[in-house]
Amino acid sequence: xxxxxxxxxxxxxxxxxxxxxxxxxxxxxxxxxxxxxxxxxxxxxxxxxxxxxxxxxxxxxxxxxxxxxxxxxxxxxxxxxxxxxxxxxxxxxxxxxxxxxxxxxxxxxxxxxxxxxxxxxxxxxxxxxxxxxxxxxxxxxxxxxxxx
Amino acid sequence: xxxxxxxxxxxxxxxxxxxxxxxxxxxxxxxxxxxxxxxxxxxxxxxxxxxxxxxxxxxxxxxxxxxxxxxxxxxxxxxxxxxxxxxxxxxxxxxxxxxxxxxxxxxxxxxxxxxxxxxxxxxxxxxxxxxxxxxxxxxxxxxxxxxx
DNA sequence: GATTTATTGATACTTGATATCAATTATGAT
DNA sequence: ATCATAATTGATATCAAGTATCAATAAATC
Numbered sequence: 001x002x003x004x005x006x007x008x009x010x011x012x013x014x015x016x017x018x019x020x021x022x023x024x025x026x027x028x029x030x031x032x033x034x035x036x037x038x039x040x041x042x043x044x045x046x047x048x049x050x051x052x053x054x055x056x057x058x059x060x061x062x063x064x065x066x067x068x069x070x071x072x073x074x075x076x077x078x079x080x081x082x083x084x085x086x087x088x089x090x091x092x093x094x095x096x097x098x099x100x101x102x103x104x105x106x107x108x109x110x111x112x113x114x115x116x117x118x119x120x121x122x123x124x125x126x127x128x129x130x131x132x133x134x135x136x137x138x139x140x141x142x143x144x145x146x147x148x
Numbered sequence: 149x150x151x152x153x154x155x156x157x158x159x160x161x162x163x164x165x166x167x168x169x170x171x172x173x174x175x176x177x178x179x180x181x182x183x184x185x186x187x188x189x190x191x192x193x194x195x196x197x198x199x200x201x202x203x204x205x206x207x208x209x210x211x212x213x214x215x216x217x218x219x220x221x222x223x224x225x226x227x228x229x230x231x232x233x234x235x236x237x238x239x240x241x242x243x244x245x246x247x248x249x250x251x252x253x254x255x256x257x258x259x260x261x262x263x264x265x266x267x268x269x270x271x272x273x274x275x276x277x278x279x280x281x282x283x284x285x286x287x288x289x290x291x292x293x294x295x296x
Numbered sequence: 297g298a299t300t301t302a303t304t305g306a307t308a309c310t311t312g313a314t315a316t317c318a319a320t321t322a323t324g325a326t
Numbered sequence: 327a328t329c330a331t332a333a334t335t336g337a338t339a340t341c342a343a344g345t346a347t348c349a350a351t352a353a354a355t356c
Contacts, residue, residue, distance in 0.1 A: 055305035076224035203336035
């Protein structure tokens with residue numbers, strides 16, 4: 001089952017669970033492998049659909065563990081279920097296409113600098129931030145994005 | 149019923165519905181008046197609780213109309229129901245207390261400047277953005293925030 | 297291999313939100 | 327003001343996302 005080849009991200013995910021003292025089970029392996037293979041952000045329900053052999057509760061639990069461990073980031077979606085993406089080491093932000101909902105990533109050092117200067121203005125202790133850029137993506141702009 | 153005094157925001161909300169060709173009913177008036185009196189962001193369920201005389205469906209429908217009309221902005225909350233705040237003319241962002249969930253507002257011109265410079269990096273047309281700062285608010289830091 | 301303990305997953309439930317539709321109410325015409 | 331018409335309401339049912347329960351099962355340790 002895990003006789004696979006790629007071992008860069010998978011180890012991260014497994015390690016994340018190990019570090020929490022969680023057992024390595026086949027159900028969890030299935031979920032992690034599925035997540036690993038994801039190129040884009042995904043919803044919990046998508047995983048459930050793709051992994052009918054794994055119980056819904058387990059899918060949700062595993063996702064929660066990973067978010068908890070910081071291995072996944074949970075992206076709130078305005079109308080609909082949250083999406084998840086693998087947390088890279090570098091802090092980053094997301095672009096969301098207002099037409100098709102496609103999620104992309106970007107990094108921008110100025111954003112981080114702004115955060116630091118905001119500390120003075122804001123009442124309370126800053127523990128994190130999130131920035132989302134709403135766009136119309138290239139595919140939607142060009143009209144190539146029909147049904148997929 | 150609308151023999152009130154304040155007419156700055158209320159009119160905006162009513163106008164928003166009028167402009168959509170919607171009738172002025174007492175149920176809607178109750179919802180708008182309640183929203184108008186809100187100093188902070190609120191959830192749909194909060195309105196329902198505060199307005200037991202108005203049906204849940206109507207509360208939700210009215211909120212949807214207002215968001216639709218651009219009079220309210222809908223704020224996705226990571227774990228929980230979205231919150232709504234009256235859309236001011238000025239663009240602003242939100243602080244969210246990670247402990248108690250309290251939502252505040254802030255404005256920062258640098259954020260807007262960053263947005264402009266991001267335009268070059270991002271594939272697609274930017275149509276909007278949202279920034280959220282996660283904080284531990286003063287009340288939670290000081291321990292004053294017990295149960296309220 | 298037996299024991300202990302975490303994990304699983306079918307099911308029931310919770311919550312936020314929407315669809316249905318008969319009863320009601322606002323608006324426009326008379 | 328009254329009537330007719332069409333929008334609105336709200337009790338209820340339903341839906342969707344997600345969580346709690348708990349007996350059965352599978353990992354890890356000995």
